[in-house]
Amino acid sequence: MLAAMGEFDLIARYFTRPTPRAVLGVGDDCALLQPAPGTQLAISSDMLVEGRHFFASADPFALGHKALAVNLSDLAACGATPLAFTLALALPDVNETWLQGFSQGLLALADAHGCELVGGDTTQGPLNICITVFGEVPVVNGKSQALLRSGARPGDDVYVSGTLGDARLALDALRGTLVLPADLLAQARVRLEQPTPRVALGQALRGVASAALDLSDGLLGDLGHILKASGVGATLDTSIAMQLIAACAYPACATGLISLKKQLECVLAGGDDYELAFTAPPAARQAVLAAARLAETPVTRIGRIDAEPGLRLVDAQGQRLSGHYSSFDHFA
Incomplete structure (x- = not known):
């Protein structure tokens, strides 16, 4: 455990990487995304809280995977293609072993779906993980192709x-x-x-x-x-x-x-x-x-x-x- 590591050192070491699909990624006050022509942005957020959504003993690699997976699942339900995500992370302390496993699990799934980490926030506090994910949905002849909850009809x-x-x-x-x-x-x-x-x-x-x-x-x-x-x-x-x-x-x-x-x-x-x-x-x-x-x-x-x-x-x-x-x- 290296308590001397600061917030920005932590971000740079574990969560900063190239973002070729984003106009601007980690490092500024805002990320900049440019949706492809003829698409809409699909956006969803999910929070995971220790003791409520996962055990304190949860494997950090698996936890990193799940934190993003539950958000990608929302994009899946909408029929969206993953584009990028932000990560807000509250940590009780700086545990490099935990951070290494968590970031590897998180980013391995992100890479598998071409979903770039483009920003977020870190703070000290009870372990809490909040991800906001962005995806793209085609618009054809002016009509969104997004899957919604409101389209079921009798006989379906x-x-x-x-x-x-x-x-x-x-x-x-x-x-x-x-x-x-x-x-x-x-x-x-x-x-x-x-x-x-x-x-x-x-x-x-x-x-x-x-x-x-x-x-x-x-x-x-x-x-x-x-x-x-x-x-x-x-x-x-x-x-x-x-x-x-x-x-x-x-x-x-x-x-x-x-x-x-x-x-x-x-x-x-x-x-x-x-x-x-x-x-x-x-x-x-x-x-x-x-x-x-x-x-x-x-x-x-x-x-x-x-x-x-x-x-x-x-x-x-x-x-x-x-x-x-x-x-x-x-x-x-």
Whole structure:
């Protein structure tokens, strides 16, 4: 630990690098970005607070990855191409080992998506990470190609990408409320601490999906945002949704180590999945599958959009299921 390192030395050593896509990057009071002709800027911010969003013992490389991944996931939900980001970082002290790991994880993911660090701020305080990310969305014939929450229509199919519930399994195991075999915990923990933002899928769904968002607080709660914004309801087939729990968890589910109730809770309301939920008309089913293949990301059709408000859960026979599944709420 080198407490003598100052704020600007810290920035220069760990977070300053060339920014060829930005007009002006780190070093001035503002960064300068020039969107490509025929595009709009897509902007999103997310904050990670120690003890609330991650454990104090979190691996710094994984934490750096996740800090940017959750923001890139927002761009993915909008169908945007990553452009740049800023980082505001509060640190209790200057720990060079931690900073080295954190910056490597952060910038490795940034490089993978061509997203440049162009500015931010550092201060002393409880560990807090806030990132604002900028992306580009095409405008075609005067119309934005951004994916929004407000476009779902009755009759549309409901899809999700990837698998759900892995992160919640890991979180419960780390909290000590669930016992998992070491190999399963290791696999689930990767999904909790190093989620994969579905950027390529979001871009491939432009012009195909009618509405989209990323799953950060749980499937039911997040899907509810699409329903509210679109003025519609939905029916979800839980027998299909349950198949989305990670393949690595199947043995534990089959042996009863993970109860059916816990499986439903993890898949429907687990949170921290950072997959995409989206809707599309039935006529676009082949286009959806083509987008999934292009993005090399599996998608599953789990329900339909209804004109009747509300969110209904049914089993394989179409019978309504009872039960309440609460998604994450910071102030609940």
